[in-house]
Amino acid sequence: GIQVEQSPPDLILQEGANSTLRCNFSDSVNNLQWFHQNPWGQLINLFYIPSGTKQNGRLSATTVATERYSLLYISSSQTTDSGVYFCAVGIDKLIFGTGTRLQVFP
């Protein structure tokens, strides 16, 4: 089956810092999504990005499908960005990575 690897597993930042999260996957897919799971467990859709680049405020994402990776950029991080960021890929069902746990301190 498809393998999904995320890095780094943990990230600690001070408010205002920028960060890049990476997602590598092992096979061709037609769906790639980034999610933020906040400390209360809510799963928030960030991007649907099987290829190309998208931006939404301080967040942007790029997927290079031919090289099987995606990057999530967080700029000027805020404490509310804390939580776990998941990448998920697939054809029908989504296969989730193990996540990057982000902690942002004031």
Place this chain on the structure above:
Amino acid sequence: NAGVMQNPRHLVRRRGQEARLRCSPMKGHSHVYWYRQLPEEGLKFMVYLQKENIIDESGMPKERFSAEFPKEGPSILRIQQVVRGDSAAYFCASTLVTTEQFFGPGTRLTVL
């Protein structure tokens, strides 16, 4: 347009009882997926359904778990004779076809 709805949001059951989790997809969506998140883990696929059909149940435990998506009404994930290891967050997602999946808020099941 209302999002994906799940109820109940929290469910407490004693060992041996049944748990029924409901998922109402977004309006117009006819594809539903169920995922389970064990404590401190990522989400794992359980089952993929279309109206009145199970398309892929490769992630479902072989016993005690079943799912349906009837022609009318919500999708139901049913767990019979729950055990402590069933304690988890159960998320459902809906989609038009095999594109972006929209997730509900989840049902957190606690088995005492």
